[in-house]
Amino acid sequence: MKTFKLGGVHPPENKLSQNAPIEVLALPETVAIPISQHLGVPANPVVKKGDTVKAGQLIAKGEAFISANIHASVSGTVQKIDDIVDSSGYRKKAIVIKTEGDVWEEGIDMSTDLIKEITLTPEEIVTRINEKGIVGMGGATFPSHVKLMVPQGKKAEYLIINGVECEPYLTSDHRLMLEKAEEMLVGIQIQMKALKVEKAIIGIENNKPDAIEHIRKLLPSYPGISVEPLKVKYPQGGEKQLIKALVNREVPSGKLPIEVGCVVHNVGTAFAVYEAVQKNKPLVERVVTVTGKAVKQPSNFMVRIGTPIAALLEAAGGLPENTGKVVNGGPMMGKAITDISAPVTKGTSGILLFEKQASSRKPVHNCIRCARCASICAMGLEPYLLAVLADNKRYEDCEAERIMDCIECGSCLYICPSGRPLLDQIRVGKNQVGKIMRARNQ
Amino acid sequence: MNLLTVSGSPHVYTEQSVSKIMYGVLLSLIPAALVSFYFFGLAAILVTLTAIVSCLFFEFIIQKYLIKGPVTIFDGSAIITGALLAFIVPASLPLWMVVIGSLVAIGMAKMTFGGLGKNIFNPALVGRVFLMISFPVEMNMYPKPTTLSTQLTDIISGPTPLAVVKEGVAQGEKVSDLMPQVPEYVDLLMGNMGGSVGEISAIAILLGGIYMLIKKIITWEIPASYLGSVVIFAGALWLINPEVYVDPMFHLVTGGLMLGALYMATDMVTSPMSRWGMIIYGIGCGFLTIVIRIFGAYPEGVAFAILIMNAFVPLINSGFKPQRFGEEVKNG
Numbered sequence: 001m002k003t004f005k006l007g008g009v010h011p012p013e014n015k016l017s018q019n020a021p022i023e024v025l026a027l028p029e030t031v032a033i034p035i036s037q038h039l040g041v042p043a044n045p046v047v048k049k050g051d052t053v054k055a056g057q058l059i060a061k062g063e064a065f066i067s068a069n070i071h072a073s074v075s076g077t078v079q080k081i082d083d084i085v086d087s088s089g090y091r092k093k094a095i096v097i098k099t100e101g102d103v104w105e106e107g108i109d110m111s112t113d114l115i116k117e118i119t120l121t122p123e124e125i126v127t128r129i130n131e132k133g134i135v136g137m138g139g140a141t142f143p144s145h146v147k148l149m150v151p152q153g154k155k156a157e158y159l160i161i162n163g164v165e166c167e168p169y170l171t172s173d174h175r176l177m178l179e180k181a182e183e184m185l186v187g188i189q190i191q192m193k194a195l196k197v198e199k200a201i202i203g204i205e206n207n208k209p210d211a212i213e214h215i216r217k218l219l220p221s222y223p224g225i226s227v228e229p230l231k232v233k234y235p236q237g238g239e240k241q242l243i244k245a246l247v248n249r250e251v252p253s254g255k256l257p258i259e260v261g262c263v264v265h266n267v268g269t270a271f272a273v274y275e276a277v278q279k280n281k282p283l284v285e286r287v288v289t290v291t292g293k294a295v296k297q298p299s300n301f302m303v304r305i306g307t308p309i310a311a312l313l314e315a316a317g318g319l320p321e322n323t324g325k326v327v328n329g330g331p332m333m334g335k336a337i338t339d340i341s342a343p344v345t346k347g348t349s350g351i352l353l354f355e356k357q358a359s360s361r362k363p364v365h366n367c368i369r370c371a372r373c374a375s376i377c378a379m380g381l382e383p384y385l386l387a388v389l390a391d392n393k394r395y396e397d398c399e400a401e402r403i404m405d406c407i408e409c410g411s412c413l414y415i416c417p418s419g420r421p422l423l424d425q426i427r428v429g430k431n432q433v434g435k436i437m438r439a440r441n442q
Numbered sequence: 443m444n445l446l447t448v449s450g451s452p453h454v455y456t457e458q459s460v461s462k463i464m465y466g467v468l469l470s471l472i473p474a475a476l477v478s479f480y481f482f483g484l485a486a487i488l489v490t491l492t493a494i495v496s497c498l499f500f501e502f503i504i505q506k507y508l509i510k511g512p513v514t515i516f517d518g519s520a521i522i523t524g525a526l527l528a529f530i531v532p533a534s535l536p537l538w539m540v541v542i543g544s545l546v547a548i549g550m551a552k553m554t555f556g557g558l559g560k561n562i563f564n565p566a567l568v569g570r571v572f573l574m575i576s577f578p579v580e581m582n583m584y585p586k587p588t589t590l591s592t593q594l595t596d597i598i599s600g601p602t603p604l605a606v607v608k609e610g611v612a613q614g615e616k617v618s619d620l621m622p623q624v625p626e627y628v629d630l631l632m633g634n635m636g637g638s639v640g641e642i643s644a645i646a647i648l649l650g651g652i653y654m655l656i657k658k659i660i661t662w663e664i665p666a667s668y669l670g671s672v673v674i675f676a677g678a679l680w681l682i683n684p685e686v687y688v689d690p691m692f693h694l695v696t697g698g699l700m701l702g703a704l705y706m707a708t709d710m711v712t713s714p715m716s717r718w719g720m721i722i723y724g725i726g727c728g729f730l731t732i733v734i735r736i737f738g739a740y741p742e743g744v745a746f747a748i749l750i751m752n753a754f755v756p757l758i759n760s761g762f763k764p765q766r767f768g769e770e771v772k773n774g
Contacts, residue, residue, distance in 0.1 A: 250767060250769075324446065326446055332451060336446070336449055359453075365514075371715040380769070413455070415458070417463055
């Protein structure tokens, strides 16, 4: 069975919610929709306080090349456009809508009928995906239409679909593959058409045999798409690792996957693309896993964007008494949040709760130079060295040791027996090296 | 509502810890310890206990009263240093010398560099080399193995198999004539020979090594390259003239090689960080061991070989980097 070669770790999988079907969460009283839920330039609001909006209506326009449109996820009245604390802990501008009924914008097909025939041209597909505000649903939230426009002189050969879900605990992609497989497959065909590629490979780790089996059965009516089971290893969902595992190509340092003829999209994105292109539906809802060892009912919810995280926790049996940490995302790369009233955004794949005793780091000891961090680094870096260099502000040396290659997967900090804050120090180093590199390019 | 903890990702951590690693190493030393207690009796037990207790004591004193920092003597590292130091000195060594060796190992080789993880040289080996230079007579009297002896004085000592061969060859004798004077290979393998406390039984040490490999405390690179290169270098000489150079199997099972290759050279703190670095380091250790054993002044070269290679570790680390992702573009 295939996997990537260099490094990797095996954190306990803890997929507590893998058998919980996707439930549609009740509409919240208000939603707070940040105007920046994607990588790139924030969108500009096109509504004002007091406006009545329908679900699916454009409320903020992404005008820069790397930006994304934002749509109302509920129908109602715009209460305010103001700063709120989002899941990153920073104050960000958001459009707050008070829910009134559930009226959708005209032209959106709300039926559940599967539409297989793709009538749009490649150019129309890209335009539509741009209009509907689709971004990468795996967590990086890079605007999807940009990835579907192959730069001049480059050629896409493979569309790689990321169904790895290598983060422990998270199951939103898993459930989507089980419950919306046909929609996802049509979505993949749409992306293939836009990219003009013949081959698409769905990579799924073999801890999800039911998903692999289910999709395999459907494949005969979707030519060009194949499924590849992968040996479980973190961080296989990193796009560079996934490309290596599936087609044995290494994206060169500092380059994008298109350099080796690949474009990578998440299964959630494929589903969103289907809805945008076939149903004319913008990205206003997504699947979110709510999980944790103390959570009463680990669940997967279909949630409107902007719903407060607290509402999801309530639906999963309430916030457990001794909760010490709430994480937006998985345990390896997710961000700890400060306030559970923060809204779900396009990149929220899961909400993970830790009990108090599991919320703190291990005590820090001296580095014993055991070399575990270097041997498990999936990018072949030396985290112990980068951390020391960054700590001593030797940023030129950090750059020479390829600190910018770090994908921040967290494996080094996970594996360190001395509990050293390796990734924290590397992040500081990356930040500084990034500044130095930008200054040099100006 | 209660306050939430916020910290950077990741939010889960391995169960592994420094003390778990250290106590794993200690556990793996049990077979070798039992063999040595069997062949050298009470004397071996006393030497081992003295070394461990004095290492703990000196680390405590230094951390508490000289550095005035946190006391971490129970992380297991000082116990390992003590046990390993005891394992590489003769069982008949006066206990006060063991105490001095422990002071040098912990005080000079470990704490002066900043304690755990900061030292350049393996503390136990530094302790042994210090004793070897300071007390050459006592450090070269190796008791003959008996069975569960409680005798502490008037122990009969004799040369180690390595010394027998080395001195014999130096006086012009043939290897084939010398071999009847050393124990059979089976005895050498089991540990029924003169030597330091814990280094005698290749089998027991191998068992411990396999345990450490399974528990992922050590990796295969250093032991394999070290032992492999000893076989290759000693084998090449042996093929040239088997009457002057003893066969590679003899080198493998005698002296401190097994203990050195599995416990001393693999010391995380003082060995390289990358796979190729480890392999180069292991080959260097093997080469130097054979050079010292055959051409040097001492019959045994493991301690010096590893210490010399320890000094090269920073250089090896900067010269042999791990394979970076995306460095060689392989398209296929």
